[in-house]
Amino acid sequence: MTEPFSFRYQLSSMAKERLDPSEIGVMGKLCAQNKAISLTAGEPSADIYPIDELKRAFASIFDDTSLLEYSKDDYGLLRLREWITDRMKKDGMAPEWVTPKNILLTNGAGEAIELVAETLIDPGCTVLVEAPTFTETLLTFRKQGANCIGVPADDDGIIPEEFENIVKQRSVRFLYTIPNFQNPTGRTSPVERRVKILEIASRYDIPIFEDDPYHYLSYDGKAPETYLSLAGGDKRVLHSNSFSKLVAPGMRCGWLVVPEAIIPHLNAFRISAGLTRPAILQQGLFNYLSATDFEARVAFLCDTYRVRRNGMADAIAKYLKPLGIKTNYPKGGFFLWGDASSTGIDDIAAFARFAVENKKVAIVPGKAFFPRDEAERGRSSFRISFAKVDPATAMEGVKRLSEAFREYKK
Numbered sequence: 001m002t003e004p005f006s007f008r009y010q011l012s013s014m015a016k017e018r019l020d021p022s023e024i025g026v027m028g029k030l031c032a033q034n035k036a037i038s039l040t041a042g043e044p045s046a047d048i049y050p051i052d053e054l055k056r057a058f059a060s061i062f063d064d065t066s067l068l069e070y071s072k073d074d075y076g077l078l079r080l081r082e083w084i085t086d087r088m089k090k091d092g093m094a095p096e097w098v099t100p101k102n103i104l105l106t107n108g109a110g111e112a113i114e115l116v117a118e119t120l121i122d123p124g125c126t127v128l129v130e131a132p133t134f135t136e137t138l139l140t141f142r143k144q145g146a147n148c149i150g151v152p153a154d155d156d157g158i159i160p161e162e163f164e165n166i167v168k169q170r171s172v173r174f175l176y177t178i179p180n181f182q183n184p185t186g187r188t189s190p191v192e193r194r195v196k197i198l199e200i201a202s203r204y205d206i207p208i209f210e211d212d213p214y215h216y217l218s219y220d221g222k223a224p225e226t227y228l229s230l231a232g233g234d235k236r237v238l239h240s241n242s243f244s245k246l247v248a249p250g251m252r253c254g255w256l257v258v259p260e261a262i263i264p265h266l267n268a269f270r271i272s273a274g275l276t277r278p279a280i281l282q283q284g285l286f287n288y289l290s291a292t293d294f295e296a297r298v299a300f301l302c303d304t305y306r307v308r309r310n311g312m313a314d315a316i317a318k319y320l321k322p323l324g325i326k327t328n329y330p331k332g333g334f335f336l337w338g339d340a341s342s343t344g345i346d347d348i349a350a351f352a353r354f355a356v357e358n359k360k361v362a363i364v365p366g367k368a369f370f371p372r373d374e375a376e377r378g379r380s381s382f383r384i385s386f387a388k389v390d391p392a393t394a395m396e397g398v399k400r401l402s403e404a405f406r407e408y409k410k
């Protein structure tokens with residue numbers, strides 16, 4: 001018998017590298033193996049999917065056989081793009097110039113990020129991101145050859161002076177930011193910060209890529225105005241968004257709002273990566289949205305997650321604060337960020353393994369969220385998700401975490 005072909009010599013270097021599991025994947029597996037309480041999940045909990053409404057929305061989906069063909073709607077189902085345009089205008093998220101022609105439907109915001117990377121990144125160019133930022137975006141930008149640099153941020157997001165210091169010294173392709181309830185920190189940039197960042201971006205002629213999937217999950221009042229809207233007719237902002245957190249991530253439906261100048265380029269990559277996107281899903285989603293009181297749905301989600309956020313904050317105040325561990329208090333989204341430097345821990349990944357194996361509680365180590373060369377910046381920090389955690393579980397999980405901090409030998 002001959003050996004099966006191994007592909008050993010054909011694999012790209014990125015393909016080999018991607019096989020290295022990310023810290024998020026490692027912690028997810030360890031969490032399941034140890035039957036631990038998970039404070040790691042970055043997705044909605046199954047109990048809040050609108051199952052009955054989705055069943056109704058998809059019941060008549062095969063009545064229109066044209067949905068089974070290659071879609072004729074170039075940028076995705078027109079009706080859904082119209083719905084998105086109306087919604088964004090109603091909610092003050094999009095400026096005057098945005099029409100359905102500026103909307104591209106994607107397989108989740110993840111594909112939107114991929115398309116922007118393919119369209120704007122050349123190998124070796126510099127892309128600025130928040131430090132820390134969404135791990136998958138870092139991988140996607142790096143795959144395209146970008147040199148990602150993390151701009152220092154505080155609890156109000158990117159620090160404008162730090163942003164300017166970097167762009168003064170080097171040429172930058174674009175700035176990627178998650179301005180609301182950021183993944184992984186839960187931070188939100190106030191409008192004044194956004195205005196300053198935009199002003200600097202305009203002075204140095206840099207576009208901004210705003211990734212805003214947590215926009216509507218705002219628990220203490222409305223999210224600040226989007227970069228897209230603040231930039232008005234300037235059109236230097238690309239905006240990605242998603243139905244993953246509003247309906248269900250399995251729908252794989254997101255969107256990009258982009259000015260005319262680059263939409264044909266983005267769409268060309270979109271076609272080459274999969275021709276069209278599933279019209280059946282887009283129509284089912286549209287049926288669901290048309291039959292739903294969207295504001296009531298958002299209010300329900302916010303009420304649910306607010307209870308979880310508050311439960312987690314109470315648990316942290318009770319068990320982590322007395323240990324000197326600092327955490328922030330997010331106004332929305334799924335995450336909060338912890339800093340354990342006061343405990344002397346400088347390898348939080350090792351601590352996280354200890355906690356999951358010995359105390360049966362899982363967190364994600366901070367270094368997963370920094371550009372590869374800057375991973376050291378996350379050596380004492382960690383992400384906690386409260387998305388799937390009810391207050392009683394939060395109390396138990398954080399109690400276990402505090403025991404782990406007390407018992408861990410550095």
Ligand SMILES: Cc1ncc(COP(=O)(O)O)c(C=O)c1O
Pocket residue numbers: 042107108109110111134178183211213241242243244249253254
């Ligand atoms: C900041 C950010 N952008 C994009 C995504 C991808 O979302 P989607 O499911 O729409 O691809 C996520 C998912 O967690 C995220 O946190």
